[in-house]
Amino acid sequence: xxxxxxxxxxxxxxxxxxxxxxxxxxxxxxxxxxxxxxxxxxxxxxxxxxxxxxxxxxxxxxxxxxxxxxxxxxxxxxxxxxxxxxxxxxxxxxxxxxxxxxxxxxxxxxxxxxxxxxxxxxxxxxxxxxxxxxxxxxxxxxxxxxxxxxxxxxxxxxxxxxxxxxxxxxxxxxxxxxxxxxxx
Numbered sequence: 001x002x003x004x005x006x007x008x009x010x011x012x013x014x015x016x017x018x019x020x021x022x023x024x025x026x027x028x029x030x031x032x033x034x035x036x037x038x039x040x041x042x043x044x045x046x047x048x049x050x051x052x053x054x055x056x057x058x059x060x061x062x063x064x065x066x067x068x069x070x071x072x073x074x075x076x077x078x079x080x081x082x083x084x085x086x087x088x089x090x091x092x093x094x095x096x097x098x099x100x101x102x103x104x105x106x107x108x109x110x111x112x113x114x115x116x117x118x119x120x121x122x123x124x125x126x127x128x129x130x131x132x133x134x135x136x137x138x139x140x141x142x143x144x145x146x147x148x149x150x151x152x153x154x155x156x157x158x159x160x161x162x163x164x165x166x167x168x169x170x171x172x173x174x175x176x177x178x179x180x181x182x183x184x
Contacts, residue, residue, distance in 0.1 A: 007072035015063060023060050030073065031056070034080050040144065041084040055083050074154060078136070081144065126176040134169040141166055 005013070007026060014022035034055055038048035059079055066075055127135055140146045140154070148166075152159045 008068055011063065011066065011072065019060075023056075026059075026072070027056055030076055033073075034076065037077065037080045037144075038084055041081075041088065051080075051084055051087060055080050058083065077154065081139070085143075122177050122180060123173060126173040129176055130169055130172060134165065134172070137162065137165055138169050138173075 007029065010022060010025050014025070031052065035048055035052045038051040038055070039045065042048050042051065055076075059076060062079075066072065127138065130138070137151065140151050141148075146154075148159045148162045151162045155162070
């Protein structure tokens with residue numbers, strides 16, 4: 001029975017011979033989790049539904065790229081996170097607001113905003129110097145709000161290992177930032 005098979009076995013056995021059944025099985029297994037991930041990032045029911053459908057279409061179109069270096073669920077989670085992040089980032093670049101709302105806004109202190117933007121940029125540059133794994137850990141913890149136990153479950157490691165990796169990653173970011181002249 002394929003319903004008891006691992007995700008990887010379902011892909012190996014059905015993708016080429018019965019792609020529709022393969023997609024349906026994986027969709028049924030993960031639609032709820034992907035939707036909850038999207039909802040936690042967007043805080044919008046309709047947008048989360050749209051993103052969920054888009055993610056599954058993208059996953060199925062790129063399933064040949066799945067190399068089983070991680071579990072299917074981890075691969076799917078990464079695609080979900082990246083898709084939502086990209087869409088939200090794009091939406092911030094193209095804000096749609098009414099003219100009335102724009103006119104009502106107070107003019108903020110541009111100096112404070114510039115310093116804040118510089119600090120955010122500096123931290124992003126520091127994070128980009130980290131390994132992909134360290135970047136992912138920081139994102140899961142501080143952007144997605146996952147607990148140490150949830151992250152440990154995703155990576156199949158102990159909670160104390162996650163805590164130590166997070167600590168070391170934060171220290172690397174801090175050290176790099178404090179060494180930059182713009183930090184002063």
